Amino acid sequence: MARHLITSAIPYINGIKHLGNLVGSQLPADLFARYQRGRGNEVLFLCATDEHGTPAELAATKAGKPVAEYCAEMHEVQAKIAEGFRLSFDHFGRSSSEQNKALTQHFAGVLAEQDLIREVSETQMYSHADGRYLPDRYIEGICPNCGFDSARGDQCDNCTKQLDPVDLINPHSTISGSTDLEMRETKHLYLRQSQMKDQLDAWIDSKTDWPVLTTSIAKKWLHDGDGLQDRGITRDLDWGVPVKKGGEDWPGMEGKVFYVWFDAPIEYIACSQEWVDAGKGEDWERWWRTDKGADDVTYTQFMGKDNVPFHTLSFPCTILGSGEPWKLVDYIKSFNYLNYDGGQFSTSRGRGVFMDQALEILPADYWRWWLMSHAPESSDSEFTWENFQQSVNKDLADVLGNFVSRITKFCRSKFGEEVPAGGAYGDREEAAIKEISDRLKAYEGFMDAIEVRKAANELRAIWVIGNEYLQEAAPWSTFKEDPETAAAQVRFGLNLIRVYAILSAPFIPDASDAMLEAMKSDDKGWPSDIAAALSALGTGHSFAVPENLFRKITDEEREDWQQRFAGTRD
RNA sequence: GGGCCUAUAGCUCAACGGUUAGAGCAGAGCGCUCAUAACGCUUUGGUUCCAGGUUCGAAUCCUGGUGGGCCUACCA
Incomplete structure (x- = not known):
């Protein structure tokens, strides 16, 4: 009996996802999991919520709740909706779990031992009014290039020029509007991905059966410009996995947390521990440790194209760089985007159909099939x-x-x-x-x-x-x-x-x-x-005439929904 | 700016150097009467985005355009 480990990209915690998010990760992953189970194979199908980072903190503030409480509630909401769509996760975990904290800190520790982490001193924009460091995109100002008045700190939306927050004229925080900003010196840990470049390159080259979308994005990052760059894996935030070297404190890193993209993929592994700790299964290591039975596991990941760099490069860098016998992904299925009626789905503008609304209108099967x-x-x-x-x-x-x-x-x-x-x-x-x-x-x-x-x-x-x-x-x-x-x-x-x-x-x-x-x-x-x-149901076997399996969507309904989902979410 | 993907019937998509470019839907005609005005059969419909090139042979490969989309490392 073949064994399939299947993970879906983990959805971010700050709200209900739309159909465009569903189509590229959770739903195809569920399709594959159900199929493999149907074929009689052993399946472990995992998903979770991705809970750390600035957007989660801001969403919680907006909702007037402590971030931990907000995440716990939103996790329940997403879990309910997932159930509504019949997503058959063996466990739906949380990246903020204790298991993930410990495992993330463990990985950072072993990566440091392998000399794959270096400290970098850099300057970051600090907002006194917000009491926090601001990621580049949360700073807006006048574009020094074209004069556009709401250019973001990372890029100008008008002239598309790449920017640095210090380039902006009259910069302000998009959170509070405050202009009381200051460049501060701060230290961060960088994952030395550049050291792993050749190994990752050879690994990607060996995956000739992967979707073009997957390998082309990976190769772009490997070969573009100076090649694969080292990446910061810590942030100056309160909400996240505290930076530690295994169980030890990390001198100079007090008060900092790991970057969400470092801890989020590790949650795939931690989730299987949560699965065991929740009493749903036993022996998670036979799925993840090649020295403990995971050698015959086929591991497949599902995700939208925006997630590909992290799954083809960053996370493999963590796994391979650890020098420990963790199971590496065998196949990465990536998807393009689903657009909505002539434009994009938009979470901020409430354009398109969101998962909860979809289920209010029609049962899961209709959506799943389409x-x-x-x-x-x-x-x-x-x-x-x-x-x-x-x-x-x-x-x-x-x-x-x-x-x-x-x-x-x-x-x-x-x-x-x-x-x-x-x-x-x-x-x-x-x-x-x-x-x-x-x-x-x-x-x-x-x-x-x-x-x-x-x-x-x-x-x-x-x-x-x-x-x-x-x-x-x-x-x-x-x-x-x-x-x-x-x-x-x-x-x-x-x-x-x-x-x-x-x-x-x-x-x-x-x-x-x-x-x-x-x-x-x-x-x-x-x-x-x-x-x-086709002879299984024998003579005399009784059956019942079922209700019609599917009703039809009327023209009136179609027109009604078309109007209802065109603009802002109520 | 750079890179990647994409363009095929009214619509959504196949065809991955080899007969006459296919399928579903939509349209047309016929049949059926078990069924949710359902089902089946037949059928109309294509300058394969444009212009060159390679080849015995191009939707497919190359070059140059045009349109659409995505990515570009501090959103996640």
């Missing part, structure tokens, strides 16, 4: 309400839902609510079995390769076979002359429902459960042998 069958794999893709309505109505309601409805209702009216006896499968059934078997092979191939859109296409084609079969077999006609043959045809159709339930579960878990429940079956074994699987 998002995965339109996943932005080769380029950015676009959500439009017209496309959503058409795809969901056609694929789910008409092709799959109606198939289940027509065969179960026909059986009930002619034979009653049990699998009818009589007749035998013949050439027509053999042909359908052959066709489904071929399609299933393709489906498995795409799912193994995490080709999400192509897998969805194949699955849909398998659903279509059911309707084609019914049309050709026409049990409603056969029944008049030859009820025995009609019985065999209906038996075949009913068995298809169970098979569809199993194959469709990664995409539409709720409908899958509803189909199995209707068929009164709890046999979820992967149908490797389609012929056998």
